Amino acid sequence: MGLGAKPVRTLHTGTEGLVDIARDIKRGEVLLPKFQREFVWKRRQVLDLLDSIARDFPIGSVLLWESREELASDRTIANLPVDEPRDGYPRRYLLDGQQRLSTICGALYWIPNNDPSSYWNIVYDLEIGAFAHATSLATPPDHQIPTRLLADAAEYFNSPWMRNAKYKEQADTLYRRFQNYKIAVATIKDMPADEVAKVFSRINSTATTLTIADLIRAATWTSDFDLADLLDGAATDLAPKQFDSVDPPTLLRVVAATAGHGYSGEDIYKLREHAPTELREIVKRSAEGARRAADFLATDLGLPGERALPYQNQFAVLSDVFQRVEKPTPQQIADLKRWFWRTSFSGYFTNWAGAQMIATREAVKAFAAGHGAAMLPGGNLPGSETWERTRFRQGAAFSKAHALLLAHEQPKDLRSGRPIDIGKALSWSNDKEYHHFFPQAYLKKEGHSETEINCVANIIMLSSITNIYISDQRPSEYLRELIDLHGEDTVRAYCSASLISPDAFDAALTNDYDAFRRARAAHLHRKAMDQIAAQPKTPQ
Numbered sequence: 001m002g003l004g005a006k007p008v009r010t011l012h013t014g015t016e017g018l019v020d021i022a023r024d025i026k027r028g029e030v031l032l033p034k035f036q037r038e039f040v041w042k043r044r045q046v047l048d049l050l051d052s053i054a055r056d057f058p059i060g061s062v063l064l065w066e067s068r069e070e071l072a073s074d075r076t077i078a079n080l081p082v083d084e085p086r087d088g089y090p091r092r093y094l095l096d097g098q099q100r101l102s103t104i105c106g107a108l109y110w111i112p113n114n115d116p117s118s119y120w121n122i123v124y125d126l127e128i129g130a131f132a133h134a135t136s137l138a139t140p141p142d143h144q145i146p147t148r149l150l151a152d153a154a155e156y157f158n159s160p161w162m163r164n165a166k167y168k169e170q171a172d173t174l175y176r177r178f179q180n181y182k183i184a185v186a187t188i189k190d191m192p193a194d195e196v197a198k199v200f201s202r203i204n205s206t207a208t209t210l211t212i213a214d215l216i217r218a219a220t221w222t223s224d225f226d227l228a229d230l231l232d233g234a235a236t237d238l239a240p241k242q243f244d245s246v247d248p249p250t251l252l253r254v255v256a257a258t259a260g261h262g263y264s265g266e267d268i269y270k271l272r273e274h275a276p277t278e279l280r281e282i283v284k285r286s287a288e289g290a291r292r293a294a295d296f297l298a299t300d301l302g303l304p305g306e307r308a309l310p311y312q313n314q315f316a317v318l319s320d321v322f323q324r325v326e327k328p329t330p331q332q333i334a335d336l337k338r339w340f341w342r343t344s345f346s347g348y349f350t351n352w353a354g355a356q357m358i359a360t361r362e363a364v365k366a367f368a369a370g371h372g373a374a375m376l377p378g379g380n381l382p383g384s385e386t387w388e389r390t391r392f393r394q395g396a397a398f399s400k401a402h403a404l405l406l407a408h409e410q411p412k413d414l415r416s417g418r419p420i421d422i423g424k425a426l427s428w429s430n431d432k433e434y435h436h437f438f439p440q441a442y443l444k445k446e447g448h449s450e451t452e453i454n455c456v457a458n459i460i461m462l463s464s465i466t467n468i469y470i471s472d473q474r475p476s477e478y479l480r481e482l483i484d485l486h487g488e489d490t491v492r493a494y495c496s497a498s499l500i501s502p503d504a505f506d507a508a509l510t511n512d513y514d515a516f517r518r519a520r521a522a523h524l525h526r527k528a529m530d531q532i533a534a535q536p537k538t539p540q
Helices: 018-026 043-054 098-109 147-151 165-180 193-203 212-220 227-236 248-258 265-273 276-299 312-324 330-346 354-368 397-408 422-427 440-445 464-470 475-486 488-497 502-509 513-533
Strands: 010-017 061-067 091-096 122-125 130-133 144-146 182-189 434-436 459-461
Touching (some): 010 018, 018 165, 018 182, 043 122, 043 130, 091 098, 147 165, 193 212, 193 265, 212 248, 227 248, 330 397, 397 459, 475 502, 502 513
Antiparallel strands (some): 061 091
8 A cells, every 4th residue: 555645644743831731631622532541640650750840851742633523521630620622623632641641730730628648639848859748738838839839820929938048949940840841742633533543553652552442432422322331242242252352443343344334444433423322233233243253263163262363354354244144054154164264374364454345345245145255355375385484473363374274183292192272272372382393493403594493384283291202302203202102103193183294294204304394384285275165065
C-alpha cells in the first residue's frame, strides 16, 4: 500500500503551559474520553511528578486529538468535577498523559471537604525543599505551602511565606516554576478515528494501548449503554471452548460485518451510526456467530483455544460466516476447513487490509449464499522450501500452523511412546513442548546457520524429559538407542506420527541434516496440501 498523494492527518507539535492544560481540562475544554483508565498512581508517584516540575525536569509529552467527533467523556478528573464542554467544534480529547494531568489537576484544584487523607492534601515544605502529604486540614505552618494555592495567585502572594524574608524568594521561585512550566504537546488533527489508535500505539509514552475498541466505545457510550460490557459478555460466552481471550477489535470486526459494514477500522467506527437498541441486537447475532465459530474450530479442527489460532482475523471471518450460515452442510464445513488451512499457511492475513478485506467480505456473502468455497480467498500457497527457510518462533503464524499440522497426527513422545499433551502444546504458554529433531548444539558444532538449525522442518513435539535425554547427541546415536529399546518399526512409527517421513528418518540415521531437512520439508508440504485439498468423507 502506497503512502498516498497527501496525508490524511496533520500532527502538530509544540509546547503549552502545563497549568494552562490542567485549567482547560477543568473547564471542559480538553476532554477525557471514556476509554481512559482510572487514576492508578501511587502517592509517591504523585509527589515525584510535582518534584520534577518544581525542579524544571522534563516529564514527557501529552497527546491530544482535535476532532469533530463527539465521544463520551468523563465529568471528573482526580475525583474533581469538570465543567460541561462548551458548544462548538472542534473538540480536544486527551489521549495520552491522563495520569500526569490528573495529578496536576488534583494538586492545584482540590478543595478540602473533611478529607485530610486525600491524595491531594499536599504541601511543599520550604524548610526541606520537598513535597509531602499532609495529615490534617488545619492551617499549616508558615514554611509549608498547600499546592492548591499554586492556582490562586491572589491568595498565594498574600500568604505568610511571602511576607517572610526567609521563605519569600523560594516561594516565589516555586510559583514561577509551575506557572511557567512548558510541556511538549502533540495534537492530531483531521484524522479519521480508525487511524488515531495506530498513531497512539507509535508515540504514546507508556505501555498502554489504545484500540479502535476504545474509540468506538466512547463514541457509542450513553448512561445506559456501554459497548464494552456487551463485548465482555460475548467473550464470556466463548469461555467453554477457551476462545474468551479473543481481543475486542477482532470481535468488533464481527459486529461491524454483522451490521452490514465490513472488517476495517473505518467499518467498525460506522457502528456509531446505530442506536443502542440496534447495537444490542447486532452484538447478540455476532456473539452467536462467534460461538459457532469457536465450536467449529474446537470440534472440527481440534484447536484447544484462541492461543492456537495462527491469525485472530481468521476468527473474525469465520464468525461472520457462522452468523450467516446457521447450519452449514458437510461440504461447507469441509470447505471452511480447507480455507482455514490455506490461510494459515499462505500468510493471507499477514497484511490483511483495504481491498483484501472488501474481497473477503464479498466472498463470505457469496459463500453464505451457497456459491462454494472457491469464492473464499486464501492467498498463494507456499512451496516446500518454506519449511526449510522459515524459522520456528513462538507465537508466529506459520509456526502455529506447523504446530496444528503436527497435532493433527496425534504425535507420540519418541522415548516413552506416550501421546504428547496437544492441549498444552497448542496453548503456547511456553515453547517447552517443541524441540529440535537434530539437536541445536550438535548442528552448531557442524557449522550450520541459525536459520538452518531453527527452521520449521527441524521442529517436532517432544516431552522435556526426552529432550534432556537426547541432549546434544547425534540423531544416529539417540535413534539407535531408541531402536534398541523399542525396535525399529516402533521408532519409525513414532517418527511418522511426528511427520518424519521414511526418507527423512533414513537421512537422520546417517546424520545427513541437509537431506533430512529437504525430505521432511517436502513431507510437511505434502501434508499441508492434503489438508488444503481435503473433501468431506463419504458416508458409509
